[in-house]
Amino acid sequence: MINNILEKVGNTPLIALKNYEKSNLNIFAKLEFYNPTGSVKDRAASYIINTLLNQGTINSETTLIESSSGNFGIALSAYARQKGLRFICVIDDTTLPVNEMMIRLQGAEVIKITEPDERGGFLLNRIRKIKEIVANTENIYWVNQYENPLNAEAYFNSLGNEICLEIPRQKLDYLFMGVSSGGTITGVSQRVKKKYPNAQIIAVDVEGSVIFGGKSRKRFIPGIGSSLRPKILDSAKIDDVVSVDENETIDCCIELLEKHNIYAGGSSGSVYAAVNKYFQMHQVDRPVNVMCVFADKGERYISTIYNAEWREMIEAYNLTPA
Ligand SMILES: Cc1ncc(COP(=O)(O)O)c(C=O)c1O
Incomplete structure (x- = not known):
């Protein structure tokens, strides 16, 4: 059980x-x-949040932030909510409505980037947005799956x-x-x-x-x-x-x-x-x-x-x- x-x-x-x-x-x-949330990304979301909490790198007051329009956003929103953590998910205009809905339903705050960047995609602007929020927010942790x-x-x-x-x-x-x-x-x-x-x-x-x-x-x-x-x-x-x-x-x-x-x-x-x-x-x-x-x-x-x-x-x- x-x-x-x-x-x-x-x-x-x-x-x-x-x-x-x-x-x-x-x-x-x-x-x-x-x-549990339907993808391989459950493993990373669960492990990263548990490890950070156990290490004391984050605490119950920490805000998590990540750029993801799909499975990682869905997984992080579930595991963050389970631990009572605030989670901001940065998505963009190409995010499938079904994914955005799941992220919102699981309690995450969603920021949607609608301006394409100089390469024609959204990734650079998503990352810029995250850096801006991180610079202006106390006790925030950028999960940063590409480098963490x-x-x-x-x-x-x-x-x-x-x-x-x-x-x-x-x-x-x-x-x-x-x-x-x-x-x-x-x-x-x-x-x-x-x-x-x-x-x-x-x-x-x-x-x-x-x-x-x-x-x-x-x-x-x-x-x-x-x-x-x-x-x-x-x-x-x-x-x-x-x-x-x-x-x-x-x-x-x-x-x-x-x-x-x-x-x-x-x-x-x-x-x-x-x-x-x-x-x-x-x-x-x-x-x-x-x-x-x-x-x-x-x-x-x-x-x-x-x-x-x-x-x-x-x-x-x-x-x-x-
Ligand atoms: C459907 C799907 N396949 C494969 C991957 C690749 O996993 P990774 O990001 O660890 O390279 C992802 C990551 O989001 C995914 O959502």
Whole structure:
């Protein structure tokens, strides 16, 4: 028996994708949408808040602030409220209404940036806004997922550990994870390499993201990719990067639902697409265990990826040359 659903963070199900066609590949998916607020970000939100409180870095009077228009904002608003902390979430005009609603419903104060920055996106203006508020507010803590070492530490201690304990026959050959702030892959890769030094850690990014040096382009699917390279990634142990385009992501989300009954979020489709792409280029001549992290669920994408009209619009946009 537990006293609050938020205590159920972690220990998410691991499933085998049984009818995967490519022989020699044993594919497993870690279903992170079974976390209490619906995504892998529960792990970081819960760990960071608990650690800061235990360390005395923050106290019950502290205001937390973060820039996030999606899963991290949703997770932070829940865990902050559970601890009685004030939380300001800086979002922008592109934030999906369903995400904004969840953040507000869970008690966060929302500041919405509507002016695009000089790069045409909103990130720079979101960060400027945060710096302005931090400079003018007493006892405030900027979570700063792109640079805060606690973000990676959260995944080292939770998801990384779980993956090491769970993989069948004590062998992990490949691990595919989507990247945005870089916290998940940094922490998990450090932990997994300790147990399986030969495991190949594959970072999954999307076209239009600049994380691994790609050319910046408008992206429509949140949760994966970034318009800056997160500092936290400097200590990640990444062996290879696979970049997929959003049309591949969309196709793979639909395929996961049709073939595996998994109603997954965008980055899960990207990860699944990356597995297909990677093993088209790298033949394996022995059975290998391949782990995928599926970070969130399809519900948050019901009006986008799972909406035929939206899909047609985005597919047409993404087929035009950059
Ligand atoms: C759906 C989804 N997938 C993947 C990620 C990537 O995680 P990280 O920010 O730790 O790189 C996120 C982060 O927000 C996410 O929301």
